Amino acid sequence: MYKRTGWIGTATALLGVALSVLVLWMVFFWVPTEANQGVIQRIFYMHVPAAWVAFMAFGIVAFASAVYLWLGDERADMAAVAAAEGGIIFTGIVLLTGPLWGKIAWGTYWTWEPRLTLTLLLFFIYVGYFMVRAATENPEKGKRFAAVVGIVGALDIPLIHVSVLWFRSLHPEPVVLKAEGPTLDPDMLTTLLTGFLAFTVLFVGVLMLRYGLERAERELNLRQVTG
Amino acid sequence: MTYLRQLRAVIRKDLLQELRTKQRLATMGGFAVLVGVLFNYSIDQAIVAAQDIASGLIWMTLVFAGVMGVGRTFELEAEDGAFQGVLLSPIPRDALYLGKVVSNFVLVYLVVLLVLAVFGVFFQLDYGNHPFMLLAVLAVGALGFVALATLFGAVSSGTALGETLLPILVFPLLVPMVVYGASGTSRLLAGRPIAEVEGNLRMLAAFALVALFAGAGLFRFVVED
Amino acid sequence: MRRSMKLFGSTMVAIVTLAAAAAPLVAQAEELGQQTLGRAYWHVFLAYAIAWIFIFGWIISIARRLGRVEKSLGNLDG
Structure with a gap:
């Protein structure tokens, strides 16, 4: 059974890789340079889609966690683990590429820019999610604990977002260039949308592979335990 | 009516236990006072006035002392298997959770009062024109804190890492409370009008409500075996 | 042993001298890099x-x- 999920997943992931290569070509050879920020703005076509995927992954984690607690369906927990692992990869990408952009655009690696701050906190929520799971001897309990972390995290994220925005409005930073300047040039918009599509398809594909892995791992554990 | 009676039974049990041992109150209180002493040596009052950073000190002491105290809630009962007995009783899980929140809140708020008194003396703080508003901001903030910390205290005490895991789980989630609580407190300490703090109080209340509902709804998944 | 020490010493002196000479150049290059x-x-x-x-x-x-x-x-x- 897991072999078939693997096949569809592989095809989707390959499509995602192909789209990502297309994005690379668009970013480095096709899209015009943005007038205000210059070359560095090209990080945007990958950074923003990565952030979108990181938050979408957490949406999946929270939804699957709620389903798991509600119905006790093992598949929901497998989906949640798979999405959380992807989420931690993509928050990692956002957190490393954000400062690379910030150093050039804003003159500093780190600012308490609300969206960057939110991503950092999301990263730590993901870390907690995995630590809870890893540190629980009874795996059934670990799954429930992790689900609770996922759900409370999702409920708290809007509040965190509002509060870090508000905090920022109290402490304006002088050197910040507005990232969302005037409306985006159509070519830039096309590149950005392709970026969104590429990372989303890639994520969904790899998510299916990861789900297949989780299922195979659990099948193995079960058979090793029952002999 | 029985729900309230059950709630009261849980609160009574926890507070009585604390009253007899005074274990958590003593450690949290001692911790808070000693933090004040260390803060005194860690800031150069010739450069920064204590009054200006007092709100940050108060809130950080609340968070650290609170994590320490609330983290012990379930460890204490788990030690001799007493919590199994509590779980066997016909008390609904959300009443158990809310009861624990109330008893933890009482402890944490006592420590907050102690911190206000001691820091006030240590750093010659002026608590401004609206001391009751200050107490309200700290109360609502502490309630939100306790609501989250009690839920995740149950989670972390169920893991091999125990209470050391609690800060990792709750600190990221506490950002709204620290943002609105500390800024509200610093405004009050700076003698700003009460109208400037009402928004903070509302956001703290929203945070506390979300935390309470989430905790009451999810607690049963944490404690069931 | 003595000889290798001496060699090491003179190499170090050479490196330090070169570095001292190059330092303004490096700074200049960095500045240029920032500009371009x-x-x-x-x-x-x-x-x-x-x-x-x-x-x-x-x-x-x-x-x-x-x-x-x-x-x-x-x-x-x-």
Whole structure:
């Protein structure tokens, strides 16, 4: 059974890789340079889609966690683990590429820019999610604990977002260039949308592979335990 | 009516236990006072006035002392298997959770009062024109804190890492409370009008409500075996 | 032993002298780099490299774990 999920997943992931290569070509050879920020703005076509995927992954984690607690369906927990692992990869990408952009655009690696701050906190929520799971001897309990972390995290994220925005409005930073300047040039918009599509398809594909892995791992554990 | 009676039974049990041992109150209180002493040596009052950073000190002491105290809630009962007995009783899980929140809140708020008194003396703080508003901001903030910390205290005490895991789980989630609580407190300490703090109080209340509902709804998944 | 010490010493002196001479040049080059935004290119490349390394690292780790699990499952069957 897991072999078939693997096949569809592989095809989707390959499509995602192909789209990502297309994005690379668009970013480095096709899209015009943005007038205000210059070359560095090209990080945007990958950074923003990565952030979108990181938050979408957490949406999946929270939804699957709620389903798991509600119905006790093992598949929901497998989906949640798979999405959380992807989420931690993509928050990692956002957190490393954000400062690379910030150093050039804003003159500093780190600012308490609300969206960057939110991503950092999301990263730590993901870390907690995995630590809870890893540190629980009874795996059934670990799954429930992790689900609770996922759900409370999702409920708290809007509040965190509002509060870090508000905090920022109290402490304006002088050197910040507005990232969302005037409306985006159509070519830039096309590149950005392709970026969104590429990372989303890639994520969904790899998510299916990861789900297949989780299922195979659990099948193995079960058979090793029952002999 | 029985729900309230059950709630009261849980609160009574926890507070009585604390009253007899005074274990958590003593450690949290001692911790808070000693933090004040260390803060005194860690800031150069010739450069920064204590009054200006007092709100940050108060809130950080609340968070650290609170994590320490609330983290012990379930460890204490788990030690001799007493919590199994509590779980066997016909008390609904959300009443158990809310009861624990109330008893933890009482402890944490006592420590907050102690911190206000001691820091006030240590750093010659002026608590401004609206001391009751200050107490309200700290109360609502502490309630939100306790609501989250009690839920995740149950989670972390169920893991091999125990209470050391609690800060990792709750600190990221506490950002709204620290943002609105500390800024509200610093405004009050700076003698700003009460109208400037009402928004903070509302956001703290929203945070506390979300935390309470989430905790009451999810607690049963944490404690069931 | 003595000779190698001496060689080491003179090399160090040479390096320090060269470095002292080069320091203003390096600073100038860095300034130029800032001006021509060479550093921005470098950051863009680095950012895309990080993204690809992370994503492919993830895929490779999944593939390896899956291979291992399927092998163990095959062993159980056989």
